[in-house]
Amino acid sequence: MSAQKKDSKRYTELRNSKALRDYFVDERFEAGIALKGTEVKSIRAGKAQISDSFGKVEKGELWMHNAHIEQYAFGNINNHDARRTRKLLLHAHQIRKIELALDTGGRALIPLRMYFKEALVKVEVGLCTGKKLFDKRETLKKKAVMRDEDKSVKFRR
Numbered sequence: 001m002s003a004q005k006k007d008s009k010r011y012t013e014l015r016n017s018k019a020l021r022d023y024f025v026d027e028r029f030e031a032g033i034a035l036k037g038t039e040v041k042s043i044r045a046g047k048a049q050i051s052d053s054f055g056k057v058e059k060g061e062l063w064m065h066n067a068h069i070e071q072y073a074f075g076n077i078n079n080h081d082a083r084r085t086r087k088l089l090l091h092a093h094q095i096r097k098i099e100l101a102l103d104t105g106g107r108a109l110i111p112l113r114m115y116f117k118e119a120l121v122k123v124e125v126g127l128c129t130g131k132k133l134f135d136k137r138e139t140l141k142k143k144a145v146m147r148d149e150d151k152s153v154k155f156r157r
Contacts, residue, residue, distance in 0.1 A: 023128035032089035055109030
């Protein structure tokens with residue numbers, strides 16, 4: 001019997017599960033992120049979480065706050081801080097567009113997913129508008145209807 005292949009796509013993408021539940025995503029951007037070597041190794045191992053993180057524009061630069069990337073288990077004294085602010089890399093015109101949208105109010109910059117694109121770590125950020133309670137209920141109703149339809153189709157087979 002041959003050995004099982006490793007699932008290479010197992011931890012290649014981290015999703016923000018709260019983002020689509022709590023926000024309407026108006027526009028998406030793909031941003032690079034400035035990381036240290038031990039952070040990349042932790043992300044590859046699936047030891048990161050972006051569900052409570054958010055983005056801010058400070059002095060013309062884009063920063064991601066409150067993202068948790070666990071310290072690398074085999075690191076040394078030069079290991080990274082788990083919740084440090086990390087710089088997001090975008091074009092200047094994109095940063096200006098995001099800054100204008102955030103300044104007008106009612107919108108937030110939320111990381112939607114973190115993934116590898118070849119050897120680089122990318123973050124998909126979205127300009128989002130918060131959902132009200134009735135919007136969340138409507139989304140839950142739609143999901144329940146879709147689930148019931150899937151069950152009925154499965155039952156017919």
